[in-house]
Amino acid sequence: MRPGPLPDFSHTQSAHCESGVAASLLRHKGIEISEAMAFGIGGGLFFGYLPFIRLNGLPLVTYRSAAGHILKRISRIPGISMHQQKFRDKSQAMAALDDALAHSIPVGLQTGVYWLPYFPSALRFHFNAHNLVVYGKEGDEYLISDPVFPGPVRCPGEDLARARFASGALAPKGKMYYLTRVPENLERRSLIVKGIRSVCKMMLGSPFPLIGVKGIRFLANRLERWPDRLGKENAALHVGHVVRMQEEIGTGGGGFRFMYAAFLQESGVVLEDQSLADYAALLTQAGDSWRQFAVIAARICKNRARPEDTYTVMAESIRQCASLEENFFRELEGWVKKQS
Amino acid sequence: MEPFERELLELICTTCNFDDVEMDKIDRHAPLIGPESPLGADSLDALEIAVTIQREYGVRMDSENTSRTVLQSLATLAQYVDSNRAH
Numbered sequence: 001m002r003p004g005p006l007p008d009f010s011h012t013q014s015a016h017c018e019s020g021v022a023a024s025l026l027r028h029k030g031i032e033i034s035e036a037m038a039f040g041i042g043g044g045l046f047f048g049y050l051p052f053i054r055l056n057g058l059p060l061v062t063y064r065s066a067a068g069h070i071l072k073r074i075s076r077i078p079g080i081s082m083h084q085q086k087f088r089d090k091s092q093a094m095a096a097l098d099d100a101l102a103h104s105i106p107v108g109l110q111t112g113v114y115w116l117p118y119f120p121s122a123l124r125f126h127f128n129a130h131n132l133v134v135y136g137k138e139g140d141e142y143l144i145s146d147p148v149f150p151g152p153v154r155c156p157g158e159d160l161a162r163a164r165f166a167s168g169a170l171a172p173k174g175k176m177y178y179l180t181r182v183p184e185n186l187e188r189r190s191l192i193v194k195g196i197r198s199v200c201k202m203m204l205g206s207p208f209p210l211i212g213v214k215g216i217r218f219l220a221n222r223l224e225r226w227p228d229r230l231g232k233e234n235a236a237l238h239v240g241h242v243v244r245m246q247e248e249i250g251t252g253g254g255g256f257r258f259m260y261a262a263f264l265q266e267s268g269v270v271l272e273d274q275s276l277a278d279y280a281a282l283l284t285q286a287g288d289s290w291r292q293f294a295v296i297a298a299r300i301c302k303n304r305a306r307p308e309d310t311y312t313v314m315a316e317s318i319r320q321c322a323s324l325e326e327n328f329f330r331e332l333e334g335w336v337k338k339q340s
Numbered sequence: 341m342e343p344f345e346r347e348l349l350e351l352i353c354t355t356c357n358f359d360d361v362e363m364d365k366i367d368r369h370a371p372l373i374g375p376e377s378p379l380g381a382d383s384l385d386a387l388e389i390a391v392t393i394q395r396e397y398g399v400r401m402d403s404e405n406t407s408r409t410v411l412q413s414l415a416t417l418a419q420y421v422d423s424n425r426a427h
Binding site (some may be wrong): 013 | 357383384385387391
């Protein structure tokens with residue numbers, strides 16, 4: 001099928017791919033929304049330390065909700081309809097993409113980063129839940145708005161097909177999605193309150209010791225014992241992995257805490273409620289505390305540790321993050337209760 | 341290289357223990373972080389640079405987009421810090 005006229009798709013670079021794609025697709029449909037707001041109403045903030053799940057042999061630590069969670073919450077907003085499809089067959093998946101493009105529909109895709117040739121080789125890794133938007137096709141090349149890049153990029157069809165069918169954890173299985181209907185305006189108050197409520201529940205109310213504030217303390221206790229249990233070199237590898245998940249991989253820094261603070265600040269303006277800006281300041285403090293831990297960890301990983309840089313100090317620093325976040329989420333939970 | 345850029349370069353080298361850098365040969369527009377960085381700085385160094393800049397000059401870099409843009413080169417970093425710090 002011949003590609004249709006290129007939609008007037010506006011590319012915006014973002015910190016995190018899923019919230020960036022969600023915001024881009026909504027903006028394309030005429031809903032003005034920031035990445036931070038999409039992250040917040042999508043209930044994106046989280047903490048989980050799941051040592052029984054391994055990424056390249058290292059325990060999974062995550063500062064955000066599961067891949068796909070933000071898009072799922074946004075697709076359930078009243079008035080929004082999102083077409084989503086997975087495939088078993090590569091050629092069917094590419095034909096469905098071409099069909100949508102023929103109708104000038106920008107399409108969100110889940111892909112494996114490793115197979116996207118426009119990523120510099122140093123940044124390619126086996127992560128299969130990377131979201132991007134395909135907004136056109138020229139010859140055999142797809143025109144892509146990849147939210148982590150400063151401008152639009154291009155990708156040959158064969159490579160894109162491979163990225164859509166990357167195997168392993170979180171295999172995308174050709175997943176594609178696009179918005180078919182949006183309301184004229186988003187009723188932001190209820191979406192903000194619901195988004196905040198869901199995050200408070202996960203961070204404070206989870207019965208599992210590996211999730212939320214309890215999970216942060218669990219990580220602190222584990223990390224303190226890593227040098228004895230794993231040896232110096234392996235302990236440094238583990239701690240480096242925690243920092244990378246916290247400060248890289250599209251987190252916006254401080255394990256998504258700064259992005260959520262931006263959401264609260266924006267929400268304070270939208271709802272004309274100064275208390276949300278005050279809560280944003282509390283969370284920024286927690287983000288700074290996460291960074292203090294990360295800086296010590298970075299020095300240990302880079303073999304330039306100072307005498308005071310120890311695993312005990314890092315663990316204490318993480319416990320400090322847990323206390324700050326517990327206080328922050330209790331306050332925020334109180335705010336949510338006042339809204340109903 | 342402007343004096344303030346030189347000051348920042350010295351701070352970066354001290355923070356990240358870059359001992360063998362010939363400061364006069366560093367291009368102010370060269371990439372500060374990544375495989376093409378003449379300093380050989382990576383993302384863990386970038387984190388430490390961001391935190392040190394915040395401590396020394398009171399200027400935050402807390403969104404990934406801000407860090408990406410600001411840490412492009414010594415020149416962009418100097419301009420960002422200079423225009424955001426309290427004089």
